[in-house]
Amino acid sequence: MYLTKYFLPILKxxxxxxxxxxxxxxxRSGMIxxxxxxxxxWLPLGLKVLKKIEQIVVEEQIAAGHIPILMPTIQPSELWKESGRLDDYGKEMLRVEDRHGRLMLYGPTNEELVTDIFRTHISSYKDLPKTLFHIQWKFRDEVRPRFGVMRGREFFMKDGYSFDMDKDSAIHAYNRHMITYLRTYERLGLKALPMKADTGPIGGxxxxxxxxxxETGESQVFYDKSVTDLSLGNRHIDYSDQQDVADIVKKFTQPYARTDETHDENLFxxxxIERRLSARxxxxxxxxxxxTKYSxxxxxxxxMPNGDRTPVEMGSHGIGVSRLVGALIEANHDELGIIWPASVTPFDAVIINLKQGDEQVERACSQLYEDLILSGFDILYDDRHERVGVKFATMDLIGIPWQIIVGPRDLAEGFLELKFRADGIRRRIPLGEGSDHLVKALRA
RNA sequence: CGGGGCGUGGCGCAGCCUGGUAGCGCGACGGUUUUGGGUACCGUAGGUCGUGAGUUCGAAUCUCGCCGCCCCGACCA
Structure with missing residues (x-):
């Protein structure tokens, strides 16, 4: 993408x-x-990040055998009357009336809808287990929204619903989700700790x-330092292996880790003492x-196999996709701006032309751009007629991991500069034939 | 929902106390500048001062209502 053709409204x-x-x-980086x-x-840059996170979330769900669907944002209130939550949910639920005077609502979550889908189509243990998930906009009319997308009223969320014939199987679904989530966070480059939680208004x-x-987190948390050392890494997970899945979950949930809601001073x-930590x-x-709350x-x-009818066992599992955008920035930034992890960066690299208008440099930049695009990279080319300082500052702000710096001085000697945003280190790299060096560096 | 604050061009602000129909910086746009770390010069456009009512010869400035937004708390993915 040539920056002059893009839409990137930066605020100084x-x-x-x-x-x-x-x-x-x-x-400031023009994401929202x-x-x-x-x-x-969501402006172009923000949307790219949001979609990348969504994609990773989807991939990990599908890897575990969970099935994507898409339910509407506007829901009929009747289903909520059935579950009893129409009154329980209170003012956080945005209610609207359609032209016929029918009470509708903008969904804050989807247990009722998915249960309705389930009950009309599935009636035998033979069709179980099943986990349906969707990623959709939700609305909760928070009294006091704040922190940008981290606590918005409208938010993008993945929510998955598991259906099982007995508790054993339902707990396996629960464990499976825990692992998919841990994997998802690891792929996002985030350290997310599982903590024993309050069940809140959803119940259970x-x-x-x-x-x-x-530091900016909204919850006070207490945990055993050992939990931060755990990671799944690249290990293969067989989601059908109930025992293995349970063992992994056990390892991650064994150490003490709780939020202030469930914190127990005695256990803590x-x-x-040297492993006792508290943070936000x-x-x-x-x-x-x-x-069976909803079923x-x-x-x-x-x-069931013996012919008895019984309410299906359920669980629900959510990841705040839009909130993760904010959380990722909280965890990855410095005084100059954002530092995107490679897995979610809106562009893999940016080409910074230090002398716009110089024929040689422009030709080199366009050539690099073409080569890198062909090699499968998503490249932003800063072809603005701006001072170099402006370009560097902009690119540091929007946090693209690699900056390919091309100027007449180095170009004359057959070199360009490659700067890594995270540590600021620049390397002089020979332009060579095509962009082999760069491709190698970017893939490293 | 309790407490506090703010609403003046796209963004950040001044002016309000001591009423006389708007100003600064950045940005945008058009030129010139060809630049190695937030850009130099020239020029242009853009605001009935959140909104309604009141006081007054006259309101961005004073009074009241309403709306919006932000912060602290309670609440929450």
Whole structure:
């Protein structure tokens, strides 16, 4: 993408409404624009990141055998009357009336809808287990939205719903989700710790939430340092192996890790003092097992092998996709701007032309651009007629991991410069034939 | 929802106390500048000062209502 043809509305100054760093950087780098309190438009750069996160989330769900669907944002209130949540949910639920005077609502979550889908089409244990998920915009009319997309009213979220014939199988679904989530966060380059959670308004008695440690987090968390050393790495997961999956989950949930809601001072004090840690955390996901709460009230029964009818066992599992954009920035930035992890960066590299208008340099830049695009990279080419300082500052701000710097001085000697955003280190690289050197460096 | 603050061109702000129909910086746009770390010069466009009512000869400035936005708290993915 040639920058002069793109839409990247950079702000030089901090908008006064943004207090925390991720919110500021998202506004300044032209990722989002506020539409009203807690509601945002996603501009090109922000949308690319949002979609990349979404893609990773989807891939990990599919890898575990979970099935994508898409449910609507506007839901009929009748289903919520059935489950009993129409009154329970309170003012957080945005209610609207259609032209016929029928009460509708903008979904804050989808248990009712998915249960309705399930009960009309599935009625036998033979069709189980099944996990349906979707990634859709949700709306919760927060009293006080804040922190930009991290606590908006409208938010993009993956929510998955598991259906199983018995509790054993449902717990396996729960465990499976925990691993898919851990994998997802690892791919995003985030350290997210699973913590024993309160079940909140959705109800149930089995729940973990995932927290990214960051000073601006909204929750106080307490944990055993040993939990931060755990990671899945590249190990292969066989999701059908119930025992193996349970063992992995056990390893990750064994060490003490709780938010202030479930914190138990006595248990915490049993951890050796040098491993006893407390910090702030951003919640980026939560998983629940809640049994038959909805299947019971909504009549989602299945026929068991012995012919008995019984309410299906359910769980729900959510990852805040739009919130993750903010969380990622909270975890990856410096005083100059954002530093994107390679997995979600809006562009793989940017070509900075130090002397726009110079025929040689322009030719070299376009050639590099073509070569790198052909090699499969997503490249931004800063071809603006701007001072170099402006270009460097802009690219540091938007946080593209690699900056390919091309100027007449180095070019005359057959070199260009490659700068890594994260550490600022620049390397002089021979232009060579084509862009082999670059491709190698970018893939490293 | 309780407490506090703010609403003046795209962004950041001044002017308001001591009423006399708007100003600065950045940005945008058009030129010149060909630049190795937030750009130099010239020029142009853009605001009925959130909104409604009131006071007054006259309101961005004073009074009241309403709306919006931000911060702290309670709440929340």
């Amino acid at each position: 100054e901090n908008p006064s409404e943004a207090q925390i760093i991720s919110h500021r950087l998202m506004l 624009k506020q539409s009203s309190a807690g509601i945002y438009s 008695d089995y729940s973990h939430e995932f927290l990214v440690l960051a 004090n049993k951890i050796p 955390g951003i919640e980026v996901g939560q998983i629940f097992y809640f049994g 019971n009230s909504m009549g989602a029964d299945i026929v």
